[in-house]
Amino acid sequence: MSSDAKIRLDNVEKTYHGSSVSAVDKLSLDVYEGEILVLVGPSGCGKSTTLRLINRMIEPTGGRIFLDGEDVTTVDPDRLRRRIGYVIQQIGLFPHQTIAQNIATVPKMLKWDKNRIAARADELLTMVGLDPDQYRDRYPKELSGGQAQRVGVARALGADPEIMLMDEPFGAIDPITRERLQNEFLRLQAELRKTIVFVTHDIDEAIKMGDRIAILGERSQIRQCDTPERILAFPVDEFVDDFIGAGSTIKGLNFEQVGGLRLNGHPHITVDDPPSTGIKVLRASDQEWLLILDDERRPLRWMRERDLNRSSGSYLDEGEEVRIRLHSDDTLFHALEQMLQSSSGLCCVVDEKGALAGVVEMTHLRKAIRRAQVEARRHYEDLEAN
């Protein structure tokens, strides 16, 4: 393990009074600066307990906790918590205070001056997508669930903590709003680069939000801790495999981009060429579909040989219009979805000018999946060898 962990749990343990079994058993975990580490596991595995050990909402009964290399196992817990943002599922906004007052909670305790606090509240509201003029003087009861959760995040960011702990922050929100909040949060995080520990029971949320995922078994034992793509490509044991469930291969396609594929050329002609040229080009290849490009090499239509035979040469009605154009930063998951919907089973990739850059085929996806699996397996073999 590297020594520059932002948060380090070193053999942290929690055993409740009168219980012979520990709730968290000798857990060691490093969280690095600027990453989102997701703790995920079946309910009752102790993931929330683990999270709450970090800001000592629950006091550990053994082991040490380090922030930035500083041992915080015995420092004043209230002062520790003011350095750490904390978001819970039920949000817990103060109903008797305005939104601005809620956000000001920690800055006020840290004795910031009034103007700075007011400016900070406005800044944070803007950051989470709420108009300060409209929202700063409202009360929590006047907010929808999604808005309240945004304010919850803004409040946790109040004094600009370097570390955030989030306990199922989007768990109680309807699926559509949740998806939007997740995306907004990821966008925010790309800017802020906080060190975040995020608890969820939902593996899909974990895959989406996590830079790394720690899959926890009973008593918070880490079963696998790695990037989502490697976990999907290579679950280390049956427990992890069961937990990530069906469709892990397809989910893994989310982490590969079209730009990472090695694409071969595809038979094509331009609109200026006669259909007979097209037939010749098509016969010379082993492909069923020919691409028609415009003068600027932008893909227009897909055509089979019989479409070309029928074509008068204007290429306007025959064959299939090219409706989907992938870009190099699209995921393979997106590519797969598009390919399944197209009659040719093929998808054009274009460059930023819209000109043809290649064509994705099913074999490309198969190869990409295979490559990810081989890489992940090799990674774990290397780890074992060391």
Place this chain on the structure above:
Amino acid sequence: MDGFLSWLTYVQGHWSDLQAGLLAHAKLVLIVVALATVFSVGLGVIVQRSAVARAVALSVAGIFLTIPSLALFALFIPLVGIGNTPAMIAMFLYAILPILRNTVTGLDEVSPAVVESARGMGMNGTQRLLRVRLPLAWPIIMAGVRVSTLITVGIAAIAVLVGGDGLGSFIQGGLTRLGLPNSFEAVWAGTIFTVALGLVLDLVFAGIQRVTTPRGLRL
């Protein structure tokens, strides 16, 4: 009609006495309610978290209410003599239960998520109590204060029996000369003024309750 007119005449004739009695009565009530509020809220905060302590506190406060007021007044005479003091002690004991009970209930009703988030942001116990738990319990506590006020207004009328001031002197005075001129008028004057004081104080406290309830908690 005649009765009412003679009552009005009586009130007119004794206006300054009635006024003095009213003020003394109100003063007794307000002092007692203020002390009882401070005491009961403090006690409520202390016992709320412990099931045993709150059961004991609420039972004891409840027992006070079952002791007949006259007996309770008399109990304190050997200790503090006659006058306003035994009256106020008795009124104080009566005033505890409604405020104590509502303090405990009010604190119970504060959402655990709100307290958890307060703790998670680094508020210590005192800050959580003063900035979060009590403000949220406040409307319910104030409802208890209003009940205690009404109870003590009524009981203060009996305080005269142990030498206390207030409107009770008109009632008592009237009753001891029942049948003589102006006896009924005195009883009625004392009673009606007591009731009116209760209503006015309740209205005042309702206003205070409304003004001191944070806007975010109002319905």
